[in-house]
Amino acid sequence: MRWWKVLGLAGVVGVAATGAAVARAERRRRAYTPEEIRDRLHERHAEVVGRPSL
Numbered sequence: 001m002r003w004w005k006v007l008g009l010a011g012v013v014g015v016a017a018t019g020a021a022v023a024r025a026e027r028r029r030r031a032y033t034p035e036e037i038r039d040r041l042h043e044r045h046a047e048v049v050g051r052p053s054l
Contacts, residue, residue, distance in 0.1 A: 032040075
């Protein structure tokens with residue numbers, strides 16, 4: 001019975017760690033201003049358009 005408790009605790013810790021990682025990524029994503037997002041999209045578009053087609 002003890003192994004099941006350890007396994008359950010490991011599962012809970014894994015879920016909590018995943019939630020923390022998702023929350024951190026969300027905060028990082030929301031930290032951009034609309035102007036920064038627009039500039040990044042323009043840069044990415046320029047890179048794609050500048051590539052030779054296959």
